[in-house]
Amino acid sequence: MTDAVLGFVLEKLENLIIHEANLFHRVKDDVNLLQDDLRIMNAFLRDSEGKGDGQDMVKELIGQIREAAFEAEDVINTYMAQVIKQRMRNLLQKSLHYFDQAVVLHQVAEKTQSVKRRIDNIYANKTKFGIEAQSHVDEETELSLQERRRNVEEEDVVGFGNDTAKLVDQLLDQGRVQREVISIIGMGGLGKTTLARKIYNNTHIKNHFDYCAWVNVSQEYKTRMLILDMLKCVGPIADETYKKSDEQLKDTLHDNLKGKRYFVVMDDVWKLEFWDEIRAYFPNESNGSRILITSREKEVASHASSTPYFLPFLDKETSWELLCKKVFRGEKCPSNLESLGRQLAESCKGLPLSVVVLGGILANKEKTHQTWSDFVGNVNWFLIDEDKKRCADILALSYNHLPRKLRVCFLYVGIFPEDYLISARTLTQLWVAEGFISVQNDSTKMDEIKIAEQYLEGLIDRSLIQVASKRSDGGVKTCRIHDLLRDFCIKMSIQEKFYEVRVNELSLSNSNPRRLSIQGSIDEGLPKEIWIMKQLRHLYAGQGLKLPQPPSKGGHTLSNLQVLSCVEVDEKTVILFRKSLFPNLRKLHLSSHLCWIDQSMVSEILASLKSLQHLQILKLSWLTIGQRLDLFSLSSSSKLTKVTVLNCNRVDLISLGKLVSLRILKIRECDMSSRQLHFMAGEFPQLEVFKMIGLRDIETWELDTHAMPNLQHLAIEECQNLRNLPDELWSLANLRKVELSEIPQNLKEKLMTKQSKMKEDGYSCKLIIH
Structure with missing residues (x-):
């Protein structure tokens, strides 16, 4: 797997050295040499990305680069902290601490040289042992992974009855004659392929459409092979067909579909441009033809489909039914194991992948209370056992497909406790504080928070993070991560020393x-x-x-x-x-x-x-x-x-x-x-967001002119004795949103009148009363 944390550290150090060049003038030569080495190491990582994961020597080299990069990060942070601290001192303090400053600079220079020697040794070993980044994807490994994924996801999973019925009705709707693309979206292992297979094999579907085809797309698809797979679904392919060029094959597929009402399933789509590449192959003759796409990524599915279907998790009863089917293969579960078995099924949190793989493990174990008890609290660690290739590789597909900037943010989510409702604002602020957000040097803190929120939306759209609750403006308020993904994050973070x-x-x-x-x-x-x-x-x-x-x-x-x-x-x-x-x-x-x-x-x-x-x-x-x-x-x-x-x-x-x-x-x-709030002019010159929640003692609020000139967002909740909002509030030029909930009835009535007047006057501030 790609070392996401190391890539982040190297890029961060490169950018830091560039943007803060004025801080490094005392150790300029050493830092410039270090910067050159960082760039070379980062280039090697990019060349190795997703290609050399199975090579022990490449792994060892990446591990050595990681240690050198971490040491370089510590050296640079120590130096910057000392320089900034010295700059903030007055002249007398600078004189008193001059010797301390000189000692620190000497130590930094020595450590920089030490890091440089370490890097030189790494590249000497790289040359000595002929270690190079692989330039090809191991096709045998890719095929093996796809086979394991199909064995798990295409199991005849129980459940999905309601989902199947809804989508079959939508596909057969004769009132919608235009060609339509319908997509199924969900995290890896949620059962998208299983559901699509149930729909594809449905008798009503087979009878309704003239032509049905199934193709597995995956991350590294080849358009020519996809076309041939679709043609094979019609019947045997003549030898001359294989000799045709790619363009001729496209024409052949288009001609075969003309005049037919067709249904095509494209399973496991990853790339946004995929639909743009193939859409021209499918004629739209207003005969009710349909295309079904499965994807882990909302953006990909929504790009092709106007009607995405978000697949839910299994409920507790269905999870238990599925586990029994896998473990006992038609036989009844012994009564002494049912309570424990239900507990294990529930620990899978509704993810079919977890239930099926766990069932496969338990089916080969002794069916005793003692044996099953060993799994309590440890289910996910059995499931992501990388040596046995159970679930880790299937989850890693999503992880490795993430842009580098999102990988470290995703791994970071595992730092929170299991089943924890994570505040989106807290999470994004932690990303900013950790330096995970890639921004321009002149960006403000609010700009960084907005970018962090976009990163969070990106992880949600890729089915890696789940939305738990939303704010009144539609933004994410709290989120969570499935336990299996969380344990994957922890396992990866230990591996990458994150x-x-x-x-x-x-x-x-x-x-x-x-x-x-x-x-x-x-x-x-x-x-x-x-x-x-x-x-x-x-x-x-x-x-x-x-x-x-x-x-x-x-x-x-x-x-x-x-x-x-x-x-x-x-x-x-x-x-x-x-x-x-x-x-x-x-x-x-x-x-x-x-x-x-x-x-x-x-x-x-x-x-x-x-x-x-x-x-x-x-x-x-x-x-x-x-x-x-x-x-x-x-x-x-x-x-x-x-x-x-x-x-x-x-x-x-x-x-x-x-x-x-x-x-x-x-x-x-x-x-x-006090029961009164009174803010004086000049007290909060930069304040942009002010939230008062559950302040039941506050009765009155006074706000002097220029007390909060930059206020943009005010939120008041559960302030049950508050009698007024200050008149000065409505004259603030930057105020964009005021949200109120659970406030006294008389104040609510006053503000509703104010709300109507604001709409009539075209006031730009939104007044939201819940």
């Missing part, structure tokens, strides 16, 4: 991941070994973890850490931030959900965050803030663009205005220190 997941255990021995996701209940907190994980860039804790104090000796810092999620704060937390142990942190979530700390300690912790010069996103939850949300000490940081305050007590928003870079402010389910 991240590791720990569930209910914290053993860090023999491990140095760049991202670490801690899930489950770990009461004792993180072990001190965390401080030796110098490559760590993202630490995610599902339920909150306490950070340990670093060892007393060794000057330990997590200098590469950029995302720190759900840290449980205590009296020791303030010390960690004051010591500047996280100099490159971009996203931080602090919580005291598991223990109570007083407001004076919270104030100290917030004040200590001024050391985080790169902080962009801050989330606070379950904290007793006190009389003021004392964040004004962060005003020296111009990069903090989003603050979320969740389930906090005694919150006052006034001092937030000191954060002049703030663009997004979200306050949810908080106990406010």
Whole structure:
């Protein structure tokens, strides 16, 4: 499989060196040589993409390149952090830290030379052993994969009765005489081929159409072979036909279809241009001819079809019926296994691929309660066992077909816990904070978020991510990933050293991941070994973890850490931030959900965050803030663009205005220190999004002129005592949308009158009242 993470790192480093060239003038020569090597390594990766996966020597070379690229990334980040930190100091501070700066620059130069020597050694070995990227696709491997896919997906799967009936009725509709293309869309293994095969073999279909043909398209199709396959469905092909040119074959197919009412199934279509290439072969004679396409990609199917059909997952009962059919082959399930069997079937989450493959495994195992118990909680790991080629290759088809920029974003989704409803906004902000979004150097943070949202839509359209809920404007609010795909992401990420997941255990021995996701209940907190994980860039804790104090000796810092999620704060937390142990942190979530700390300690912790010069996103939850949300000490940081305050007590928003870079402010389910909001002129000069959710204490809101001049989106939910919106709000030139839900009836009536007046006046702002 292609090393997506390595490709991302190399491209990121190349772009960083180009866009931030002015920062590297002190080590210019070394960096230029490093940049040349990065380009060569990236070119080798592109040449190897999807072609040399089975070669051990190519894999080993890619592994060595990965380690060199990661080391280069760390060196460059360390250098940039030091240069930026020095630039932000005043003249006296620069003089005091001049020696420190010189030491860091010397260390960076030495490390750059070390990386350069490592790369030179890699390419010496490449030449010595004659390692080259393969220039051809292994056709035997491709055929083997297609055979495995058909064996699984074309199994006589139970279910799909309603889906088959709906599509057969649509195909036979005699009121629609124009030639139509109908598409079936769904993730790999959902049963698209099975459903299409049931339709193709349906008696009513066979009797209705004069000519029926089935062709398997796949990723690497050859148009000539597809035409010949369609012609074979009519009858034997004469020897002269094989001698015809491609253009003559196209004419032959078109002539054979003229005057016929035909039905053609094109299974497993991947490329957008496919329909444009073949549509001319199919005459449209207003006789009710039909073409059925199956695809994992919405864009591909929608391009050819005006009526896409999104295939749903199996329900629990059908999953159990299918598992029984595969395991017991017509015999009845023993009563002592039914409860456990239903649990295993349910763990497949309605994916026929999972059920069929699991059934095949269980059919060859001893049918005892003990044997089946071994599968509980481990089903997906059995299914994506790469050595046995069960499901991994079928899932990898979608993964390998992704554009490089989307692969790393897709893998990242596996960092969240199983069955987790993922906030789309949180996910896209994490992608931005991690540097996954490819943008121009002059792009704003909001531009990056919009591009990240497009990336998410791209993964959804490719049937890799599922939409769980939508916002009122139609955008994605929450999403999820099927468990089998999530485990595939984790398996790939371990292979590519992208991240590791720990569930209910914290053993860090023999491990140095760049991202670490801690899930489950770990009461004792993180072990001190965390401080030796110098490559760590993202630490995610599902339920909150306490950070340990670093060892007393060794000057330990997590200098590469950029995302720190759900840290449980205590009296020791303030010390960690004051010591500047996280100099490159971009996203931080602090919580005291598991223990109570007083407001004076919270104030100290917030004040200590001024050391985080790169902080962009801050989330606070379950904290007793006190009389003021004392964040004004962060005003020296111009990069903090989003603050979320969740389930906090005694919150006052006034001092937030000191954060002049703030663009997004979200306050949810908080106990406010006052019943009145009053924002003064100049307090929120850059704020673009403001959300108040569940603030039941707020009664009045006053807004001075120029308090929020750039506000674009206002959302208010469950503020059940709010009596007014400020008149100044409606004069804001940039305001585009105001959303309100669960507000008092009298305020709702006032705003509905306002809504009618706004429509009459042609006001550009949308007022949405739920």
